[in-house]
Amino acid sequence: MIGARALRLEDPVLLRGAGRYAADTYHAGELHMRVVRSPVAHGRVRAVDVADALRLDGVVAAWTYDDVADLPAIGFRLTPREELLPYRQPVLARGVVRYVGEPVAVVFATSAYLAEDAAERVVVEIDQLPAHIDPDADPVAWVDAEQATWAAGLGTPLPEQDSEATRFVTEYGDVEAAFATGAGRIIELDAVIGRHTGVPMECRGLVAHYVEADQELVIDGAAKVPFWNRDAIADVTGLAPSQVVVRETHVGGGFGPRGELYPEDVLVALAAMRLRAPVKWIEDRQEHLLATNHSRGQHHRLRALVEEDGFIRALDATFTLDQGAYVRTHGATVGSLTSSMLPGPYVIPNFRVEAHVRLTHKTPHGTYRSPGRYEGTFARERLVDKIAAELGLGREQVRRRNFIAVEDMPYERPIQAMGTSMVHDSGDYRLLLDKMSEGYDFPGIRAEVAARRAAGEAVGFGFGYFVEKSGIGPVEGARISVDTRGRVSVTCGASSVGQGVDTVLAQVAAETLGIPHDEIRVVRGRTDRFGYGRGAFATRLSVMAGSAVANAAAALRDKAVRVAAHELKVSVEELELADGAVRLVADPGRGLSLAEIARLLEPVCAVEIKEDPGLDADGWFRSDHMTYPYGLHAAVVRLDRGTGQTVVERYLVGYDVGRALNPTLVEGQIAGGVAQGLGGALYEEFLYADDGTPLCTTFMDYLIPTAHEVPPIEILITEDAPSPINPLGVKGAGEGGVTAVAAAIASAVDDALQRPGAITSVPIRPQAVHDLAARATGSRATG
Amino acid sequence: MKPANFEYVRPASLEEALVELAKDPDESKVLAGGQSLVPMMNFRLARPERLIDINRIPLLEGVESVGDRVVIRARTRHLALQNLSMSTPLGSLLRTGAAHVGHLPIRTRGTFGGSIAHCDAASEWCLVAGLLDAEMTVRSQARGTRTIPASDFFWSIFTTAMEPDEILTEVSLPALDDSYRTGIAEFARRAGDFAIVAATGAVQVVDGVVRDARVCLGGVSEVPFRSAAAEQVLLGQEWSPRLLRDAAEAAADEVDPPSDSHGDGEYRRDLVRALLPRALAGAVR
Structure with a gap:
């Protein structure tokens, strides 16, 4: 079953329209929440008057900061560096607004329409202040001492803070000494990655309902990290975590931003308690583009010391990260991951990177699929292309020279990544490049592209190499139960954001139990059905939950065999589990079905055979290290010199995921990732006016690629480097589709222009390509 | 993104629609395909108090040759123009123009006349009207029918020579011959x-x-x-x-x-x- 192109268990329900998304949840008497948002990027709130809103028939409540003054700022879930605490976001603006879209007040009404009418009647008076929108500019004063002290919540007074929230260095070797030798060539590069984000088809939404009879607060619409959010909501509502039931509905995409704890989530939960009514909040698309985390937005400056054969002796890097107006749940995660993943597949014996996380009056920043790696891969691979061009070496040649060798695996890089020590667990980087080059005939593609260029077309071929990370711990668990009819359930704390985790977990269980995966029910995403789960992020569930299910299935098999051996009066060695039954190896006609064994384990009988009642077993998997999948993206692009349009003709991805539990789902992850990567490479960017007004608040201005813009994606999945650190040998596949898209497209555009290093920023806008093409031909291009 | 409250009427004839529109022209909007108006209402950028839905009115759709002119009735959907079987240079222009309009769902619902009355300078139909000196026929209850040439019709972005009580009923274009x-x-x-x-x-x-x-x-x-x-x-x-x-x-x-x-x-x-x-x-x- 593992490795099969098994059909998704999720699809029959979704395709029949029987899915249940957040907005499908309905409770009689529900109230709709509408957030009143700041219309200016920076200002002092003089007054917020809700009286007029409250006069509207059907409006039940309206809150301002004073109504939630007892709530702390939103906490950090990951990478909680203490110096970031003064920059945390209050649930409603506390005297100062810092981005357009910041929640200032909130209204509750009997319909979504009325709530929006009421929100319009809330009068917000703000004295506008100058907006600081350039993270490359010198830091400015950001929060005063009172605000810093409050936001940090440490109980000790803090001084005022400037807009550089943190600056940290990640390093190994001795960069200074390497550069000081004076040997080798210095190659420098600037790379800018635009501000974009994941835009799930389903916007955020949450429905909270306090069920008095059960003394439980039930919250529907969670995604990604229900257990962490449950605990946070328990804290603000004063309930015990066991009284808060957080349930995922179906989730229409996550990608990082969706599912984190935002101010709106706290407000919905709190309102359900205070108003004693079901409260529903469904984010609209404009709110989504203003209020949900943005991401990327980095400026890298790289300086490499390179030997004549292309070997990178040292890399000295610095980057600024445009954090937006607050530091939200991700803490310093993106900056930290950018730093530790910057060397990618290369040895680089001396390495130093300085991260500057800087506040601006824009929507706050968080993770988005392949956080830090999309940005770092773009910068690093641009640099490697530039090294090749300046030294007159082949682009593949320089990469081969710098790869970590397969003989050196596992390879420890003496730095930390997501709080774990960084060990490339396995990988044969050259082999994947060879397989891609041979499988897709890179020399043939190069020849064809060159011939078309000679005939006058502006076409190019480029690629980027990358290392991803996946499977962050610390732990996941699962329980497999067989009922007395023989029906198997897998219950666990995993979350689904639509990626097909149910299918994969069922396949893992089916492998051991010897039954079809679609006979297994997967129950997850509910904090009342399983006690623990760390969530769906960082491409961790196939590794963590998959391994937990594998362990649970093995434990269940052992129990079933033990009971069958007792019943059949044979030894366990004489039995095997196959096709959903325990049989004698020597006489497969003799055996017991799982249903029969489950009946032998009914509580009354179980005591007699000294077993715990029930045919079920728990499995846990703990991991202190991440796994490191790796891959290569390549693209053929055609430029329209007249308009500057970049048309992606071919897109190739090679990805080694150790073991593909379901190749179809791996391909789906890669294809979706490439589409998002193309968005960042060619179309998407949140732009701001000088006064901090966001210019991209609808899909007319924030351009996500459509089916027209995404070519067929050719995918080679390899399993040459199974992970040695989990029982399945698997590495996660969720993010590698996006990681190197900007790098590969930029490389291909350079090639089409025949100007190595021409592209230094993404998205690559038609006007920029047009201007470069016009300069390349020495005259204004037409036709 | 929920519209402000509005009143909705769906007249069965053009005459009835003109009467409805005349009741409060400044606060009313005509709903045809709704592909621009409805999003603007959802963003509350447009807040008509009354919406007059002309989708049930007969004889507002279709393309017809009249002498050396071709008349396109205002509610003709973009998709109908994309599928037009007129084998003339004009037919070719209309088909190609329609193919550039939005996506299939937009073309299925949105209308030729709606696009012209909305007056977005980047819209294909405003361009075609400008190119061929189209004549726009508009009607009101108070002043009956008048015809406005393209050169006088388009004033500025989202602004035309139409009065608030007028409905665009058809657009006439020259039937370009095969030369x-x-x-x-x-x-x-x-x-x-x-x-x-x-x-x-x-x-x-x-x-x-x-x-x-x-x-x-x-x-x-x-x-x-x-x-x-x-x-x-x-x-x-x-x-x-x-x-x-x-x-x-x-x-x-x-x-x-x-x-x-x-x-x-x-x-x-x-x-x-x-x-x-x-x-x-x-x-x-």
């Missing part, structure tokens, strides 16, 4: 987006010489821009690729395009240089 060739070329960041720049042309070539030349550009000014300079370059000259480039150069010099996040004015000028020859190269095959 004409037509074409449209446009550039948008993504398929289906409003064009950053669009160029249309209709050229009559007899014995290799240009007898009539019409050039209209979108995305370079608040209303469809007829390029007199380009037309002047073309007229009376022998047809050649070089002539096309000269015409495009003249058009690019003549326009004074705006700058925005999709490109600055100079880039738009260069788009005119690139696109106009493509539009006209298609025009003379």
